[in-house]
Amino acid sequence: MFSQPMILTVERISMQRIDTSCRLPIGVATMKSRPSFVAFSILFVVILSMLVLSGCQFIWDSSTDPNPVSPETQRPTARSNPLQELSFVQLLDTVHVQLQEAERGQIQRTILDWQRGLSDDHNRLLSPNFVRGASGIVLEFLDSPSTAIKQASRLTTVNEHEVNSLAILQAYLCTWNHDCENAIKFLATVPAQISQESEDRARRLWQIIRGTCAYRQLDVHDLGERSNEDHWWSLATMLSNSHTPSELHQSYREWRENYPDHLAAKFAPTIVAGTQPRIDQIALLLPQTGPLASAARTIRDGFLSAHLHSNYASDINIEVYDSSLQEITSLIERIIAEGADLIVGPLDKERVATVLAEPTYEVPVLALNRTILDNLSHPDIMQLGLAVEDDAVEVVRYLHSIDLRRVVLIMGAEYWSIRSGLAFKESAKNSLDLLDEIQLANMSQVADVVADVLHVTQSTARHEKISSIVGRDSLEFVTRRREDIDAIVTFVERDEFASLAATLHYYFGGDIPILATETSFRGLERTSTYSEGALFTAMPVTLHEFSFFEQLKVTYPDVEQHLALYAFGADAYRASMWSYDLRRGHQITGYTGILQQDSRGVIHRQPIWGIIKDRKISSLHNLSRLTNRPKSLL
Incomplete structure (x- = not known):
């Protein structure tokens, strides 16, 4: 890091300080003579005598001090950092909340600030190697979920507390990756050490099954009541099938009588075990x-x-x-x-x-x-309201969560398409980079629009220009598209979407993730091969079978x-x-999504996500299946 002249300069300064007097100011030369041992002894005795005679003057009399200061407050205090007070598991809870609405950079800063505040007595029940390795896995998840999940499976533990913390970490990784089954499995199979841990674990499990995971048991689980894990899925069934609080409370009471020792029987949220004002x-x-x-x-x-x-x-x-x-x-x-x-x-x-x-x-x-x-x-x-704006906001949230920031927006000419596009732009203005915005007037525009958006038209024009300059028409040429598009968002009807998907493949853009709404696939039993892998927001009733709607179809044919x-x-x-x-x-x-009211009284609807797989419409199970492209997720 240092050059040779700098090193020589430092050495010369050091030698000169040695050759100066220890009794006179630094820099006063003494003809390279050095004080004798006697001089040193005399100086030492004089200084010691002065200290002994005047030592009482240094005794602090706190009784006469108008602002007494305790010895503890005399120490320099470090900058206050509330993150330093969090345990590792509490850090996971904090990150879980931030992932719902915070930007990726803010989450990274939270984890890094917490790591910098670690001390030897921080998280005393966990070894330093485990704490730093586990928090590093959370950081890795922001870039590569699949890599982080693999690293967590290889993380070693040395005591029961680390086993419990690792299970919570793995459960959160699966929850963030929309892998409901494994999230429940990790939390439901690890015993808690103390009652507070049991209550916290129950809270996290209830939190999972009260979200969009509540719908997953409708088509992926045979609720045979065979294990602790199955009991949680049976509770998810109660949440999704109960039309009224009284119905849910009664079902829960009957379940609790059958399984009184289960964790969910001891700890339940008020929405499950509480009461509501009577409605007649x-x-x-x-x-x-x-x-x-x-x-x-x-x-x-x-x-x-x-x-x-x-x-x-x-x-x-x-x-x-x-x-x-x-x-x-x-x-x-x-x-x-x-x-x-x-x-x-x-x-x-x-x-x-x-x-x-x-x-x-x-x-x-x-x-x-x-x-x-x-x-x-x-x-x-x-x-x-059954508002399309809720779908547009969910698309923005999803793109943000999987770190696909540079997007192209394509809208149709219908009123709902324009409303969706406006809501998307309003919600995305501080979190996404809108590269291009296209509104289709009719189907005939699709080919030209896609070619322009992917810069294929410009690539062809450059080839023609170069050919005219060199005077050769047979120059070897491969059309190339732009590479800065992370995703394409479409709010179009199903015929327009089919045409868009096919044209994207034709112009070398078939590997770009496409996000849409269920309007693009409504009424279809099978889609074209070009739609394979497309993601779309959907009402749960579209992707899952509810017993209520099976009965409803018998009464109402439409x-x-x-x-x-x-x-x-x-x-x-x-x-x-x-x-x-x-x-x-x-x-x-709800049947149209998860319902939650904001401070203005508006009940927002969070739809779930579907994916086109093997030309069929199905629910999206986890984010790792989003695309084969090496993109960052979350």
Whole structure:
């Protein structure tokens, strides 16, 4: 690191300091003579005598000090870092929360700051090698999930505490990788050492099965009650099949009586074991005439069918009102006077806006649509809608989580496509790099649009220009596309998507991940080979079989054609029954997705993810199957 002249300079300075006097200021020459031993002795005695005579002056009298300072506070304090107080498992909990909304760089800084704050007595029950190796695996996951999972399987442990911490680490890695089965397996099979560990482990397991993993047991598990792991999946079945809190509470009580020693029987969240205010009468406000009448009838049938499917249908009275015949605020006042405990509706946005403009109501209101204006929100009025904006936001969240940042957006000319595109851009403006944005006017544009987006047109033009310059038409030439696109997001109809997928393969872009919505595949039993590997957001009822909808198909032959509206009606019933928990920020499982209310009263829907595999529509099991390209995930 140092040059030879610098080294020689340092040596000369060091020798000169040796040759100067120790009694005079540094640099005063002494003709290279050195003090004798006697001089040193005399100087030492003088200094020692002065210290002895004046030593009492250095005794601190705290009684006379106006601002006494304890010995502990006299020490220099290090910069406060709350991350240093976290154990390794608490760090995993923190990262799990950040992965839902924080940027990748922020998560990396959290882990690195925590590592820098480690000390010998930090995580005393875990060896330093284990702590640093395990936290390094979390960092590795941000770049390569599959590599991190393999490293975790090879991590060695020296005591039971490390075994437990490793199981929690592996469970979180699987959860972040959407591998629900192994996440449950790791947490359910490792015994906890103390009661607090048992409660924390139960909390993490409940957290897994209350999310999108609740749907996985519908098509991948035979619930034979054979193991501790199977018990958790049976609880997930209760969550996805229960239409009302009373139904869930009763099912849980019966399950707990059969398995009193199970961890879930000892520790349960309030949404499972708690109570809710009683609802005796519901008013359902839907238009029976006008342009929304047909959709309203389907929503009504889904709502009432979900009610009749419940075990407690006889305990609640539901009255249906025609919202198109009377001014909405007057109708609501009359309904409240008649004793309704909950109002569900209206459906059209204009009447929803009128309801939101009112200062307050004496009973809860669940509107069946939502506005996009913040000034028309009301924290006491819930807004449930089957909005395409929720799918667009989920696409952004997913791209962010798998670290695909440079994207191309392709929209169709339909109203829903434009709405989805606008929501996508608004949500992505601070986290993704939008390389290009295309709106298709008609199918004939697809080939030209894809060629331009992939820069194939420019590549061909360069070849033609060079050929004209050198005067040869037979130059060897291979068309090349641009390489900076991480993913392509499409909000298009299914015919447009099929054409886009085929054209991408033709122009050497078949390896670019494509993300879409289920609209691009609705009604298809098999897709083209060019759609293989495409990802799309979907309602759980589209990808999984629910016993309720199997029964519904017997009563209503048009369920397949209007599946979304039937599912929305059933979710409206669920949201009304779980309104108490929704208003407190809890999430519930619905047929259209995971439902959760924000501070404005808007109930957002988190869809699940599907993938085209072997030309068939199926659910996406984990992120490692996203693509064969060497891209960074999470």
